[in-house]
Amino acid sequence: MALTEAAHLDEKGRYASADFGGYHLPSHADVPDIEVEVINAADENFGALGSRGGVGELSISGVAAAVSNAVYNATGKRIREVPITPDKLI
C-alpha cells in the first residue's frame, strides 16, 4: 500500500491495473525481515477487552504513515498520497 500498490482507472472508469502484472504486490525479494513487537499493556479506552481490536487490519494502518514519515525524513518532501512512487518525489 505504501510503495507499490496503485489501483489505476482508465478514462472510462475501468481498472487499468487489473492483474498482478500491473498491480504490484511485494514479492519475497521486496520484503525484509519483520520484527513483531507486542505492546503488552491493556488499552481500556479503546474497548472493554483492553485490546486494540482487530488482528491485522488496525496494525497495518500505521505502516503507510510510517513509510511516509521515513520518506519525509530522507527527502524533506511530505507525500500525502499512497503509493509513494518515485514520480511523486521528482
Add this chain to the structure above:
Amino acid sequence: MSDENRFDPNVTRRELMAGAVAAGVAASVPAGLAFADEAAPAAVPAVGGSAVEMGVKLIVNGQPHALSIDPRATLLDTLRETLSLTGTKKGCDHGQCGACTVHVNGERALSCLMLAAQCEGDQITTIEGIANGDELHPVQKAFIDHDGFQCGYCTSGQIMSAVALIKEGHATTEDEVRELMSGNLCRCGAYPNICKAVMDAQGKLAGSGI
C-alpha cells in the same frame, strides 16, 4: 417448487457445479472419444464438456491416468476439475502469482500456463504427492514449524517451489531464497516465515538426497 428441486444443505458447492454441468453436457454434447489403455485405470470423463475431446496420458504423483479432455484444458484445470486434486490452487490463472506451481518431470512449472495436452506421458507431481504416506515432506513440516503461512492459499505453490529450489541446490542463503522464490506471491505477507521454513528444510535436506 417440487421437493427434489429444493435446496439441499448437504450438497457442496463443487458437487452442485459438477451436477449442473453434467446435466448440461448430457443434454447437448455427444460422447467423447474412446480412449483405452490396459496399463492405465479407467478413463475419467472431462468435466465441463467439450464438442471435441482428446485422449492424454498423465502420470500424476506416480499414478498413471488415461484422460479424455478438452484440448484447450490447462494442466491446472485438469488436475483440479478432472482429477479432483484440489491442493494445487488457481490464483490469478495468468502465470503471475505462482499458486498453481507443480513439478513436471521434476521441474517447476506453472500449471495454469500449460495445456494438459502438452504433458503427454509426463511425470507430474502435485502437493498431494510429496508426503511419504502420513509422514510430511520436510518442507511441509518446516512450513508448519515456522508458521510459514496465514491464509494458506499460496502455500502449496510456495512448497512446490521450495522443494524444487532445494533439490536444485539453490537455497543456500536467505537472499537466494528471496530472489528465487519471488515468483510465488503471498498476499498475507508471510514471506519472512516462509523464508525461514525454506532455510530450515534446506539445512535438513542438504545431502540427504530427498
